[in-house]
Amino acid sequence: MVDAHRTFVIIGGGLAGAKAAETLRAEGFTGRVILVGDERDHPYERPALSKGYLSGEAERESLLVQEPAWYAREQIELHLGQPAVRIDREAHEVTLGDGTVLPYDALLLATGAEPRRLDVPGTQLAGVHHLRRLSHADQLRGVLARLGRENGQLVIVGGGWIGLEAAAAARTYGAEVTVIESEPGPLHSVLGPEMGGLFTDLHSAHGVRFHFGARLTEITGHDGQVLAVQTDDGEEHPAHGVLAAIGAAPRTSLAASAGLELDERTGGIAVDESLRSVTDPAVYAAGDAAAAHHPLLGTRLRVEHWANALNGGPTAARAMLGREVRHDRLPYFFSDQYDLGLEYSGWAPAGSYDQVVCRGDVGKPEFIAFWLREGRVLAGMNVNVWDRTEEIQQLVRSAEPVDPERLADHSVPLTALL
Template sequence: MADAHETHVIVGGGLAGAKAAQTLRAEGFSGRVILLGEEREQPYERPNLSKTYLTGSSERSELFVHDTTWYAAHEVELHLGSSVVGLDRQAREVQLSGDGVIRYDRLLLTTGAAPRVLDIPGIDLGGVHFLRRLADSDRLRTTLQTLGRENGTLVIVGAGWIGLEVAAAARGYGVEVTVIEPLPTPLHAVLGPELGEFFAELHQERGVKFHFGATVTGIEGRDGMVLAAHTSDGQEHPAHAVLVAVGAAPQTALAEQAGLELARREEGGGIAVDASLRSSDERIFAAGDVAASWHPLFERRLRVEHWANALNGGPAAARSMLGQEVVYDRVPYFFSDQYDLGMEYSGFVAPGDYERVVVRGDAGKREFIAFWQAGDGRVLAGMNVNVWDVTEPIQDLVRSQRPVDPERLADPSVPLAALVE
């Protein structure tokens, strides 16, 4: 256990960083805890920025990890609007913009990820949106409200989770929506064509238009505002606003400048850490969206950009900072809400790295569980759609790595727990 004279610094004021600070205190660390957040908002959770907060069905106050008094009450030194511009590993110091320097005994990097920006004409027009921060969601919500009143059109570039959730929110406001996606279905790289087509139909029934097989080559505007998006197949898509949702890149500049090992591109990039979330420097740890950690179950590095990874990875890194034995091997998990559909996904499948998709339940009624199986029958991942309280047995199936008969897997009369026995 670190002693009371030590200083543990956390760079990154999101969910992972806030939960790490909470865990340091809960585990009895009595030294200084300094949490540096680049945003001026206190730490908050991001999922509802594209879900209930964007639709107006939840309040701003519900987003925050802790109430405003928690940090002072637990002697966590919270610095908002603090950009870290340098890291000196030899001196064990982080440099702040404005020439401030903070020394650390242990350092945790939870710097997250940033939206990928397209290098195309018109990307800097006033009507072009990205969605990562609370301020982005505030601005986008105002835009959707205006477009809904004026029968406006939103073009969404990218049919991933953010793109689809915003499409659902926009339709709730009455906005006309066109989604442009280069792959053949939504979520193609994540779910494959079988379930990608399922999500296409879900949105098409609500009036969303898809344009597959093309990329956006430019955004046309006048007087700073958006008029249309142009695609690689020569088509023009009228628009009053554009959301660019083409993924996020881990914010590794600080780690790279300091010479920390980075993960390979095929591992998702990010800061390379071991199963205890320790980097190539024994005093520096990483968690959340920026960390590519060694996963003992999948025997590879994984970088997971989802809420559960930040929620659980931050505390795991904090315990590791305190010298506890930590093996961070949780099964990846995420969730999504679109219209009246709720889903949860557990597991990991590399694109194309599965033999079959097995469906248990009624996909037509949108109440089912889909399983991705390897050629040897192992369950790689499972997604429950409008079926609840099954996450634990699905994760048990993934973790067991045991072959499962596809017919039994598809049979609702066979309890999921029985497939692990």
């Protein structure tokens, strides 16, 4: 084969990197495929870290993208537990932390994101946690089990998806939970005030306490162990554990040191719609670290969700092979909290919509919410309603105005609005 002499290096041992390697082989690439990951675990999927795996319902093996033996069968060379420390774009070489130098013809950066750190006194105390990696989840599972046995208090800083999913998991162990969120409600910047109240009610019904409109100012402790947290409104909350769930930042230091352009607004590695770097045609980026131009939405997006990694890795792999591709899938994510499951498709950031329309029973809850601007559907979220994602995405992609009253009428099929 003409590509047998070529070497493709993938930096990042998560879902995007693993799916890129899988796609290269599936597309018939016969050259070297080298996958570098700074975690010792084989590539795994992260959603369960704050859902089923954290709650103890999912087994560790179920998180793996592929069984370990698959990589040897497919001749994927693994460098696990080994960070990439330098990219020499002129020489087309990557240097690893142990001094290994890897040549490349094409390079994919799937370096992911890292949890944002709390910038307050007391973060060095034992009992302050983050949740991004399998090792974090392993540690936190033990903490939640202990807090449940001892009626201990967990304070979660941040009322986003990770914070709420972790709160649900903590309650399954019996731990007492307080969520501190600086916004007026949970998921405020994602879903707006219209839908945030649903999650306040859901978690409150399961015993979670919320403290909105306040910022953490200090974590206090005794003998090196967390005992309480302070907020800027003078409140004190007892805490035997603290989980920082204040978002994630793209891991772009390697790209930046190599002179690759970063997107100023999102902070991700700037790539075009085929996920090729706008700086270097031999370099690509996918997953959480990539800020890709979206041809449908007309803007550059950095999406931190599972589906973006699942689909972005294969798109980048095909682009590396010279295929004509466009990464134009709509942003999509899902969440499970207690007996509530949801899927969200589209992009409707705060200030972008002028109306929220619901069809179904919000109080049950069993409904679909739609975010509209000038009658056009920007995004939809189906809550305990299944097999509607494709229809919702078709509405978003059509960009055609719809009748809000018919949209709210569950007797009108969504397909009739297209």
